[in-house]
Amino acid sequence: MSYYKIFGFQKEPFSTSPDPDFFYLSKAHDAALTNILIELRLKRGLGVILGDVGTGKTTLSRKLIQELKNREDCLFHMILDPSFDDPVLFLSCISKNFGIPITDNMSILSLREALERFLFQKAVVEGKTVILIVDEAQKLSESSLENLRVLLNYETNEFKLLQLVLLGQLELQSKIKEIANFFDRISYKGKLEALDFKEMKEMIFFRIKQAGYESDMNIFLEDALYCIYEATGGHPRQVTMLCHRALKTLLFKNKLVVDSQVIEELIQEDVKTGWQRTSPLLQKSSY
Ligand SMILES: Nc1ncnc2c1ncn2[C@@H]1O[C@H](COP(=O)(O)OP(=O)(O)O)[C@@H](O)[C@H]1O
Ligand SMILES: [Mg+2]
Numbered sequence: 001m002s003y004y005k006i007f008g009f010q011k012e013p014f015s016t017s018p019d020p021d022f023f024y025l026s027k028a029h030d031a032a033l034t035n036i037l038i039e040l041r042l043k044r045g046l047g048v049i050l051g052d053v054g055t056g057k058t059t060l061s062r063k064l065i066q067e068l069k070n071r072e073d074c075l076f077h078m079i080l081d082p083s084f085d086d087p088v089l090f091l092s093c094i095s096k097n098f099g100i101p102i103t104d105n106m107s108i109l110s111l112r113e114a115l116e117r118f119l120f121q122k123a124v125v126e127g128k129t130v131i132l133i134v135d136e137a138q139k140l141s142e143s144s145l146e147n148l149r150v151l152l153n154y155e156t157n158e159f160k161l162l163q164l165v166l167l168g169q170l171e172l173q174s175k176i177k178e179i180a181n182f183f184d185r186i187s188y189k190g191k192l193e194a195l196d197f198k199e200m201k202e203m204i205f206f207r208i209k210q211a212g213y214e215s216d217m218n219i220f221l222e223d224a225l226y227c228i229y230e231a232t233g234g235h236p237r238q239v240t241m242l243c244h245r246a247l248k249t250l251l252f253k254n255k256l257v258v259d260s261q262v263i264e265e266l267i268q269e270d271v272k273t274g275w276q277r278t279s280p281l282l283q284k285s286s287y
Contacts, residue, residue, distance in 0.1 A: 054237025
């Protein structure tokens with residue numbers, strides 16, 4: 001029997017996979033999602049969402065896709081890892097994603113033309129919103145950014161033919177800033193941050209509820225929540241992982257609720273085994 005069923009969950013509450021059903025809309029996450037959806041409706045072209053590792057970018061993109069799936073006028077694709085140094089491979093990847101027939105040995109120019117024809121057909125003739133979502137966008141090479149800039153140039157008097165959503169770690173910002181005419185095209189700039197205490201608490205209880213927990217008992221006591229916040233600084237991935245370990249500990253120790261002792265022991269275990277984070281958050285003397 002899975003550990004989570006023993007505690008009355010239907011699903012694993014603190015899985016680290018980017019499941020949109022477990023996505024808690026903090027103020028920053030909600031603002032980013034809403035703004036991107038508005039920009040897409042207005043067909044303004046380029047939206048960029050920045051965030052440190054584990055702040056929820058990939059999960060946000062899944063949530064976005066969940067929304068777009070319900071819209072018949074939207075055609076979208078997502079690139080999970082855009083590490084292409086060769087522009088031909090990059091453009092071929094985008095073309096294949098959109099189902100554009102390409103042949104071997106096509107030049108950059110002919111790939112761009114094929115994409116332009118496709119975008120014109122879909123966006124202008126068929127009236128669709130064509131969207132390309134790029135996760136891990138900090139991995140885009142200079143030449144890939146340049147090619148995306150070219151695709152963003154395809155437009156009618158009223159709208160861009162391609163809508164681009166980039167999600168990436170903070171270094172994406174400096175990369176983009178170096179390309180002035182790319183930077184100028186960004187119509188929405190969003191940033192995901194770590195959660196504050198109240199939001200972190202809400203996220204934990206939201207995930208517990210989504211996992212099918214029905215009991216009135218609080219499985220995480222308030223003092224444990226403070227310890228979790230102190231240890232993680234409210235970074236969603238770190239919170240999720242610590243909560244997962246805390247529930248497993250209950251099982252080993254035959255306990256019913258997570259209190260501060262459970263969390264402190266986990267942190268101490270990390271310190272002892274050298275697995276503690278080097279972030280200043282964990283260098284507190286109390287640990
Ligand atoms: N707003 C949120 N609500 C619930 N869980 C979240 C939230 N943001 C992030 N997480 C969780 O944190 C982990 C890391 O999120 P992820 O989207 O992979 O971050 P990133 O792509 O920014 O590195 C995942 O388990 C995810 O489910
Ligand atoms: Mg990610």
